[in-house]
Amino acid sequence: MPRRNRRCRCSPGACPPPQSGFASKDEVTTLCDIPEGEDAVIVEIMAGRRLNARLSSMGIRPGKKVVKKTGFWRGPMTIEIDGTIYALRWGEAGKIIVKRK
Amino acid sequence: MSTDEIGKIKVALAGNPNVGKSVIFNAITGAHQHVGNWPGVTVEKKVGKRRHGEANLEVVDLPGTYSLTAYSLDEVVTRDYIINEKPDVVVQVVDATNLERNLYLTTQLMELGARVVIALTMCDIAEERGDSIDVKKLSHLIETPVVETRAYEGKNVGTLLDEVVREATRKEHHHHTVGYGKELEEKITTVERLLEKDVPLAEKMPLRWSAVKLLEGDEEVTKRIAGSTGEKEILKIQDETPFELIEAEIADKRYEAIDAVLSQCHRRGERKLTMSDMMDRVFTNKWLGIPLFLALIWAAFQITFTAGAPLMELIDMGVGALAGLVTENVPGWFGFLLGDGIIGGVGAVVIFLPNILLLFLMLALLEESGYMARAAFIMDKLMYSLGLHGKSFIPLLMGFGCSVPAVMATRTIDDKKDRFITILVTPFASCGARLPVYIILAGTFFGRNAGNIIFGLYALGVIVAVLSAKLFRSTLFRGSPAPFVMEMPPYRAPKPRAVFRSTWNNGRMYLKKAGTIILAGVVVVWILASFGITPGGEFGMVDYGGEESLTAHIGKFMEPLFKPLGFDWKIAVALIFGFVAKEIVIGSLGVLYGAGEEGLSAALASDPAFNPAVALGLMVFVLLYMPCMAVVATIKKETGSWGWTAFSIAYSTGIAWLLAFAAVKIGILIGIGG
Ligand SMILES: Nc1nc2c(ncn2[C@@H]2O[C@H](COP(=O)(O)OP(=O)(O)OP(=O)(O)O)[C@@H](O)[C@H]2O)c(=O)[nH]1
Ligand SMILES: [Mg+2]
Numbered sequence: 001m002p003r004r005n006r007r008c009r010c011s012p013g014a015c016p017p018p019q020s021g022f023a024s025k026d027e028v029t030t031l032c033d034i035p036e037g038e039d040a041v042i043v044e045i046m047a048g049r050r051l052n053a054r055l056s057s058m059g060i061r062p063g064k065k066v067v068k069k070t071g072f073w074r075g076p077m078t079i080e081i082d083g084t085i086y087a088l089r090w091g092e093a094g095k096i097i098v099k100r101k
Numbered sequence: 102m103s104t105d106e107i108g109k110i111k112v113a114l115a116g117n118p119n120v121g122k123s124v125i126f127n128a129i130t131g132a133h134q135h136v137g138n139w140p141g142v143t144v145e146k147k148v149g150k151r152r153h154g155e156a157n158l159e160v161v162d163l164p165g166t167y168s169l170t171a172y173s174l175d176e177v178v179t180r181d182y183i184i185n186e187k188p189d190v191v192v193q194v195v196d197a198t199n200l201e202r203n204l205y206l207t208t209q210l211m212e213l214g215a216r217v218v219i220a221l222t223m224c225d226i227a228e229e230r231g232d233s234i235d236v237k238k239l240s241h242l243i244e245t246p247v248v249e250t251r252a253y254e255g256k257n258v259g260t261l262l263d264e265v266v267r268e269a270t271r272k273e274h275h276h277h278t279v280g281y282g283k284e285l286e287e288k289i290t291t292v293e294r295l296l297e298k299d300v301p302l303a304e305k306m307p308l309r310w311s312a313v314k315l316l317e318g319d320e321e322v323t324k325r326i327a328g329s330t331g332e333k334e335i336l337k338i339q340d341e342t343p344f345e346l347i348e349a350e351i352a353d354k355r356y357e358a359i360d361a362v363l364s365q366c367h368r369r370g371e372r373k374l375t376m377s378d379m380m381d382r383v384f385t386n387k388w389l390g391i392p393l394f395l396a397l398i399w400a401a402f403q404i405t406f407t408a409g410a411p412l413m414e415l416i417d418m419g420v421g422a423l424a425g426l427v428t429e430n431v432p433g434w435f436g437f438l439l440g441d442g443i444i445g446g447v448g449a450v451v452i453f454l455p456n457i458l459l460l461f462l463m464l465a466l467l468e469e470s471g472y473m474a475r476a477a478f479i480m481d482k483l484m485y486s487l488g489l490h491g492k493s494f495i496p497l498l499m500g501f502g503c504s505v506p507a508v509m510a511t512r513t514i515d516d517k518k519d520r521f522i523t524i525l526v527t528p529f530a531s532c533g534a535r536l537p538v539y540i541i542l543a544g545t546f547f548g549r550n551a552g553n554i555i556f557g558l559y560a561l562g563v564i565v566a567v568l569s570a571k572l573f574r575s576t577l578f579r580g581s582p583a584p585f586v587m588e589m590p591p592y593r594a595p596k597p598r599a600v601f602r603s604t605w606n607n608g609r610m611y612l613k614k615a616g617t618i619i620l621a622g623v624v625v626v627w628i629l630a631s632f633g634i635t636p637g638g639e640f641g642m643v644d645y646g647g648e649e650s651l652t653a654h655i656g657k658f659m660e661p662l663f664k665p666l667g668f669d670w671k672i673a674v675a676l677i678f679g680f681v682a683k684e685i686v687i688g689s690l691g692v693l694y695g696a697g698e699e700g701l702s703a704a705l706a707s708d709p710a711f712n713p714a715v716a717l718g719l720m721v722f723v724l725l726y727m728p729c730m731a732v733v734a735t736i737k738k739e740t741g742s743w744g745w746t747a748f749s750i751a752y753s754t755g756i757a758w759l760l761a762f763a764a765v766k767i768g769i770l771i772g773i774g775g
Binding site for chain 1: 167168170172198199201202205206230317318344345348349352356369372378381382385386387390474477478479481482485491584585586587588589591
């Protein structure tokens, strides 16, 4: 898996707290760090080979606009891509790198 | 081609999960496959037949899958079927509201060389959203027949089948595929050449597809080339290939091709706030989600219990009258068998039909509305902290109906450990067959609190399930749950016809079971209760259900085990036969108490061996003890291991004994011990 410097590297279970006041505009962060109701564009998914392929076949892939819908604190969250809702866990969301508009 | 050459056509229904494959299958074959609004309803292939014109179609409904790289067992079923069985035509069922993602699977099916016909579903929803799809153009661009269906209304199925037959009988077949760019194509060609060298193998495997899979590092396909002529060189190429990058590039190229097509024939409507969005804001809200879930389930059980009661009494009266008629008019032992045995036993089970119907009605509403997937979502955090997967909650909920499909539903869980844990704990979710026991006992001994007691038992089942999961996770299956990613279907107003059908199917199965296996069970119990060793040491008819009967001998033999719980030999016998089917617990008690006429409830209330504490213990025991025969067989099949099956039986019975003991003792402490 390519390693890269990232602002937030979330591993399942242990995630840094969201930065105060959320990430600023035009910033590259993870799905964890955008507030509910906001949208962003997926830049990269760094979930390892297996999960990357799985997500991509489900339509969760770089270049897509994603809207964060609801979330359970550090638990699961729902997101919307192309009108379809997906649920994923905080840990996985931390591996989805997005850019806020 | 002349018509008599058509003969048999093998048709597979494939597609993403929850796109409506089973609805189409039912419409084509007239079957009653289970349909529900959440991904992962179908987990096993199902064959049906249909004659269309001159052609005999053998149609197969398959589990949903997002791609041909299988991650979970249900997806393996689909992939293996399509690759190994080589159906003549693959009907890919495509959800019109998410064409892009659905067509991703199409690119793979085409790469495989399958003859594809696309059946569009959910067109009504796409229209509602304001999307427009030029179906003709789409069909033209991908050079594949596309049929808009409305299978849930029974429309356009004929047109779809016309296309299937035409596609199957067409002589030449264009092999469409996505181009992956010069560099990759060169590699693909090299691997194809190497594969071709092994002629028998090349005949079995679609070349291009296999080459692509090998470059993606697919383990299954790599295994299949073992020992072939080109193996060494292919492995060498694989060594030099960065699988992850290739995989990403291939996915990109496929989506690029799809986008190129869709940009010419598909326009998305303006995204509006839908009813579904608003409902999600409430139901998946972090504060409201769990309380609402509990309230919904509680209401569902109250309805099942209270609304069923009047109807149940009506049937009960009917059964009583029938039993009376029989005892008065049919003389001799046959009258006994009919009155005490069959009517008393089977009748005791049949009277719960209204409750069973209501229970399955609630489950059908849960499944059809789209709330099922939300329940998995809401519970994921809790389940995760207990070492389980959010998806594991779906089998638990399904288990309220019947544990057999619930255990099978675990196939959608990709990780083996997650899946085994779920299989082992799913039978603790109280199935419909256990409900009659609670209704009788709670109704007889807890009066107005019966509804709450029953809800408490269901809750206890789930609590034991999740705590056991935690225990297994920290001992037998160490590790942490696999990633949770799941599609949430849109909420939909349940279609009355679908709900009615699903409810009635289950009701019918309940009656059928009562007329077959339960009937057989109670007849056996009746025989055992009627015969025995007479004081003279001879075998023959004895005092019915008395000390000399065989039942008493069996019961007495088991007594040491059940004595601490306060269960007498009648209960012991009922519990033993409950292994055949849990309804038989009630059926056997009905037989042993000869309860046809006065009703089982009255008979139990007047038996000094029973009191509220014993009743509570018995309910807890029935809730938790070893699953019935059918479930045991399913556990064996799904785990593939007698060891785990035996463990499941031993563990559940052990827990049942301990908690039933605790329940009886607590009952005595709080003064309901008779
Ligand atoms: N509105 C609408 N609903 C549909 C249509 N086709 C199917 N449904 C509903 O979609 C849901 C899923 O249908 P199924 O047939 O169970 O889907 P499936 O593809 O077999 O799903 P899995 O077995 O889970 O892969 C059910 O609630 C159906 O009633 C359609 O054309 N329009
Ligand atoms: Mg299905």
